[in-house]
Amino acid sequence: MGLSKYSVTQLQSKLEQQQITSREIVESYLQKIEQSNNNAFITVTADLALQMADESDQRRKEGRLLSSWDGIPIAIKDNISTDGIKTTAASKMLADYIPPYDATVVSKIKAAGLPIIGKTNMDEFGMGSSNETSAFGRTLNPVDPTRVPGGSSGGSAAAVAGSEVPWSIGSDTGGSIRQPAAFCGVVGLKPTYGRVSRYGLFAYAPSLDHIGPITKDVQSAAALLQIIAGSDYYDATVAKQPVPDYTQALQVDVTNLKLGLAKEYFAGLNSEIKSAIMQAINVLASAGAEVTEISLPMADYVNDCCLLLSCAEASSSLARFDGVRYGLRVTGTDSVEMFKNTRAAGFGPEVKRRILLGTHLLSAANYQKYYAQAQKVRTLIIQDFAKAFAKVDVIVAPTTPTTAFEFGSKIDPQEMYKSDFYTMAANLTGIPAISLPCGTDTQNLPIGIQLMGKHFSEETLLRTAYTLQELNSKQVKNND
Amino acid sequence: MTKYETIIGLEVHVELATKSKIFCGCTTEFGGDPNTHCCPICLGLPGSLPVVNQQAIEYAIKAGLALNCSIANYSKFDRKNYFYPDLTKAYQISQYDQPLCLAGHMDYELDGQTYSVRINRIHVEEEAGKSVHSGDNILGSEFSQMDYNRAGIPLIEIVTEPDIRMPAQAKAFLEQLKANLEYIKVSDCKMEQGSLRCDANISLRPVGSTEFGTKVEIKNLNSFRAIERALEYEEQRQAEVYDQGGTIYQETRTWDEKLGVTVTMRTKEEADDYRYFPEPDLPPLIVEQSWIDEIKATLPELPLARKNRFIEQYKLSDYEASLLTATQELADFFEAAYQSFPNAKELSNWLTGEFARLLNASNLTIPEIPVQPGDLAELLSIVKDGKISGNQGREVLGMMFDSGKKPAQIIKEQGFEQISDTKELEGVIDQILSTYPDEVKRYQAGEDRLLGFFVGQVMKETKGKANPGLVNQIIRNKLLADQ
Numbered sequence: 001m002g003l004s005k006y007s008v009t010q011l012q013s014k015l016e017q018q019q020i021t022s023r024e025i026v027e028s029y030l031q032k033i034e035q036s037n038n039n040a041f042i043t044v045t046a047d048l049a050l051q052m053a054d055e056s057d058q059r060r061k062e063g064r065l066l067s068s069w070d071g072i073p074i075a076i077k078d079n080i081s082t083d084g085i086k087t088t089a090a091s092k093m094l095a096d097y098i099p100p101y102d103a104t105v106v107s108k109i110k111a112a113g114l115p116i117i118g119k120t121n122m123d124e125f126g127m128g129s130s131n132e133t134s135a136f137g138r139t140l141n142p143v144d145p146t147r148v149p150g151g152s153s154g155g156s157a158a159a160v161a162g163s164e165v166p167w168s169i170g171s172d173t174g175g176s177i178r179q180p181a182a183f184c185g186v187v188g189l190k191p192t193y194g195r196v197s198r199y200g201l202f203a204y205a206p207s208l209d210h211i212g213p214i215t216k217d218v219q220s221a222a223a224l225l226q227i228i229a230g231s232d233y234y235d236a237t238v239a240k241q242p243v244p245d246y247t248q249a250l251q252v253d254v255t256n257l258k259l260g261l262a263k264e265y266f267a268g269l270n271s272e273i274k275s276a277i278m279q280a281i282n283v284l285a286s287a288g289a290e291v292t293e294i295s296l297p298m299a300d301y302v303n304d305c306c307l308l309l310s311c312a313e314a315s316s317s318l319a320r321f322d323g324v325r326y327g328l329r330v331t332g333t334d335s336v337e338m339f340k341n342t343r344a345a346g347f348g349p350e351v352k353r354r355i356l357l358g359t360h361l362l363s364a365a366n367y368q369k370y371y372a373q374a375q376k377v378r379t380l381i382i383q384d385f386a387k388a389f390a391k392v393d394v395i396v397a398p399t400t401p402t403t404a405f406e407f408g409s410k411i412d413p414q415e416m417y418k419s420d421f422y423t424m425a426a427n428l429t430g431i432p433a434i435s436l437p438c439g440t441d442t443q444n445l446p447i448g449i450q451l452m453g454k455h456f457s458e459e460t461l462l463r464t465a466y467t468l469q470e471l472n473s474k475q476v477k478n479n480d
Numbered sequence: 481m482t483k484y485e486t487i488i489g490l491e492v493h494v495e496l497a498t499k500s501k502i503f504c505g506c507t508t509e510f511g512g513d514p515n516t517h518c519c520p521i522c523l524g525l526p527g528s529l530p531v532v533n534q535q536a537i538e539y540a541i542k543a544g545l546a547l548n549c550s551i552a553n554y555s556k557f558d559r560k561n562y563f564y565p566d567l568t569k570a571y572q573i574s575q576y577d578q579p580l581c582l583a584g585h586m587d588y589e590l591d592g593q594t595y596s597v598r599i600n601r602i603h604v605e606e607e608a609g610k611s612v613h614s615g616d617n618i619l620g621s622e623f624s625q626m627d628y629n630r631a632g633i634p635l636i637e638i639v640t641e642p643d644i645r646m647p648a649q650a651k652a653f654l655e656q657l658k659a660n661l662e663y664i665k666v667s668d669c670k671m672e673q674g675s676l677r678c679d680a681n682i683s684l685r686p687v688g689s690t691e692f693g694t695k696v697e698i699k700n701l702n703s704f705r706a707i708e709r710a711l712e713y714e715e716q717r718q719a720e721v722y723d724q725g726g727t728i729y730q731e732t733r734t735w736d737e738k739l740g741v742t743v744t745m746r747t748k749e750e751a752d753d754y755r756y757f758p759e760p761d762l763p764p765l766i767v768e769q770s771w772i773d774e775i776k777a778t779l780p781e782l783p784l785a786r787k788n789r790f791i792e793q794y795k796l797s798d799y800e801a802s803l804l805t806a807t808q809e810l811a812d813f814f815e816a817a818y819q820s821f822p823n824a825k826e827l828s829n830w831l832t833g834e835f836a837r838l839l840n841a842s843n844l845t846i847p848e849i850p851v852q853p854g855d856l857a858e859l860l861s862i863v864k865d866g867k868i869s870g871n872q873g874r875e876v877l878g879m880m881f882d883s884g885k886k887p888a889q890i891i892k893e894q895g896f897e898q899i900s901d902t903k904e905l906e907g908v909i910d911q912i913l914s915t916y917p918d919e920v921k922r923y924q925a926g927e928d929r930l931l932g933f934f935v936g937q938v939m940k941e942t943k944g945k946a947n948p949g950l951v952n953q954i955i956r957n958k959l960l961a962d963q
Binding site (some may be wrong): 079080081087089094097099100101103198199200201202203205206207233234235236237312313315316319320322324325326335336339359362363364367371 | 520521523524525526527528529530531532559561563564565568569570571624626753755756757760761762763
């Protein structure tokens with residue numbers, strides 16, 4: 001059963017023509033997962049997926065499909081709450097935690113009839129760029145198993161790239177959807193802040209956290225965004241504006257589209273990545289897009305600003321893991337000792353590092369110096385982008401400064417953080433950004449190109465990305 | 481105490497009487513089996529998010545307006561971070577530097593004097609859960625259990641300026657505050673259920689000094705009486721320290737109700753760093769002026785103002801006016817009944833007498849009883865016209881409470897209508913007097929108290945319907961005339 005080679009669109013049409021059933025699809029992927037050594041999943045929910053597939057097949061027979069994607073299985077990052085399914089955030093702290101409620105995106109996925117095939121591996125609580133901080137072992141990059149899949153949504157990206165699932169859900173606080181998508185050669189979309197409800201996403205840094213799709217192609221990114229986007233009573237930060245029909249945006253058309261190239265992003269950039277990006281820009285330009293040079297003078301402050309704010313928020317967001325109500329408990333002679341013992345045993349070193357840093361930054365003596373200052377810098381970065389978007393529709397940038405690196409090659413946390421150099425700005429500003437494959441380097445490792453747009457301009461991003469994807473594949477076909 | 485001036489400021493926590501919690505839909509009902517009024521949000525489960533209950537904000541604004549605060553059109557929530565088992569997220573969502581209500585004041589009376597206390601701020605926050613210890617207190621306990629039913633109930637914290645000058649004033653201020661908040665129905669203010677709690681800051685300074693002394697915060701004050709006692713104790717303690725040339729250190733002390741003393745809980749050095757920062761899960765709280773105006777329009781006249789108006793307008797005593805304005809419902813009832821029965825004194829007597837007794841016995845509130853203000857006014861007019869006696873009136877009122885029937889109908893059904901027809905009464909009286917010739921003689925011989933006997937016999941004969949005043953008069957006239 002080689003069904004796993006098909007795209008979501010192909011699976012969709014085969015289901016429609018009743019050539020296959022949802023059960024067959026799910027069985028095929030389960031087999032793929034079984035055979036894989038990539039450790040992309042923390043939990044595989046085979047029984048649930050099969051049951052949901054059977055229900056979907058039944059609905060199809062009765063002609064009462066829940067959506068046009070009914071029956072196509074999906075994987076969900078393990079920091080998103082799933083009712084009755086263990087959700088660990090890849091932490092020892094939550095190794096046995098079974099939530100009693102579904103995240104809003106999970107409810108929407110269920111409402112669309114998508115069988116949930118499992119929960120994907122990740123960096124612990126989203127803190128990492130390589131999947132090396134997972135308490136349940138690292139995920140291997142399907143392109144090259146000696147290399148990291150990226151992070152923190154490394155499991156979600158690797159599962160899609162390795163055809164263990166047609167599509168998946170990731171989360172992105174500083175690049176955690178886009179960087180692994182780039183490393184694994186798939187599409188990753190971080191929507192506008194507020195486009196997708198965060199309810200049920202285990203908070204890392206709430207002002208920066210996003211949920212989004214990781215898919216094989218731009219079409220399915222649009223489809224999955226369609227499924228998960230929209231207002232939600234349970235998230236006060238979600239946008240109330242209506243969700244457009246993203247499939248309408250899937251057109252090869254960039255006529256008069258204004259692309260911006262930030263000079264700060266190209267100075268000192270790895271030459272292979274640079275030439276891949278420039279080639280893509282040429283493709284878009286010859287299809288009618290206008291290319292303008294822009295400047296983002298605050299670019300060098302983005303990394304520190306994002307890291308500082310994310311650690312500060314994390315120190316508070318992760319404080320609830322105290323051993324009192326759920327998750328790991330290591331007892332002590334009194335409650336304070338229990339808190340200390342539990343947190344010492346439950347969190348890994350990277351999580352501890354960020355909590356310590358964040359706690360330090362928020363302390364009364366440091367607040368003005370660091371947190372308040374970082375908020376001002378954030379405002380300047382937002383202004384940078386607002387100025388740029390007054391001139392252009394889409395900012396084109398690399399997704400990552402390098403292609404997938406080898407396991408253990410970035411021991412220095414500072415080096416690791418730099419992996420998100422190009423992605424963090426979209427988290428600080430809340431603008432949408434998509435990463436899609438754009439060739440490979442000499443080691444045959446995927447290179448990702450990142451498109452960033454104005455708030456709620458997902459349609460423009462999808463159209464640009466789709467155009468690039470289609471023109472590139474035509475070119476590849478021509479070269480063949 | 482003449483050497484020092486006492487400076488007191490209060491921090492009052494009040495649970496708002498909303499139906500659901502501040503950030504989720506769980507009930508705020510008091511009690512319930514432990515952890516049955518909970519959901520992923522108030523339990524702070526990973527991934528859950530807060531959404532502000534508009535009613536809590538409305539109540540907080542109402543409280544702010546009642547305390548003459550200005551309401552901020554823009555305020556925000558912040559996280560107050562600290563570890564404690566009763567705090568499900570290990571941070572409390574509160575308001576730090578931009579609270580909802582600012583710069584108000586509240587008047588209160590003590591011993592016939594009116595005082596004003598400035599309100600520094602009122603901010604909105606969430607309640608924590610409750611620890612249930614296996615022993616008497618946390619130190620003597622083998623284990624503690626947590627009940628999060630209370631977690632997430634909306635709270636306001638009212639912070640006063642240091643305008644209170646003696647412990648008795650603190651108590652009087654709190655009593656007035658409680659009355660005001662009950663009046664506007666934003667809280668039931670039950671100290672015993674913890675829906676009103678108070679911490680006090682107290683310092684002393686030499687009389688005439690304009691600088692404040694070092695303040696001490698007192699916690700664990702579980703009744704108004706405890707607040708007064710603790711402040712009295714602390715006033716005395718600080719005075720003694722100063723008298724002996726000692727120093728007061730900034731610290732938090734806890735009131736020990738049994739021993740009647742305050743003891744050090746933590747010193748300034750041990751104070752928590754709460755690492756406040758803006759709550760990223762909630763957008764800023766934007767309050768439109770039109771909404772504030774709407775709420776303002778619903779604000780009733782507050783008890784103190786109303787009491788003073790009652791004294792002025794209805795010529796009632798301070799005491800009567802206090803009783804009548806104790807709740808908004810009673811005061812409203814009084815004013816509505818007064819429209820048809822404009823005798824304030826009589827109406828007040830009935831409302832604070834038989835009416836209050838019946839209400840109390842019924843375990844109902846005024847809106848729940850079937851008696852309407854117009855019904856009471858009608859009844860009192862009937863009594864005043866002498867159609868029934870006062871005693872009968874009280875009986876009728878009881879039946880009105882029970883049945884909801886109108887007084888006229890009850891009087892008719894019960895045959896309570898008094899006989900005020902002189903001729904009819906004379907007939908009965910003549911008959912009684914002729915039945916008891918001996919008693920007549922004794923009365924005429926000066927045994928005055930027999931008058932009551934004759935009246936009683938007439939009442940018996942008329943089944944209580946005779947107008948007693950008239951009967952008295954007729955009998956006296958007849959017996960005197962016979963002499």
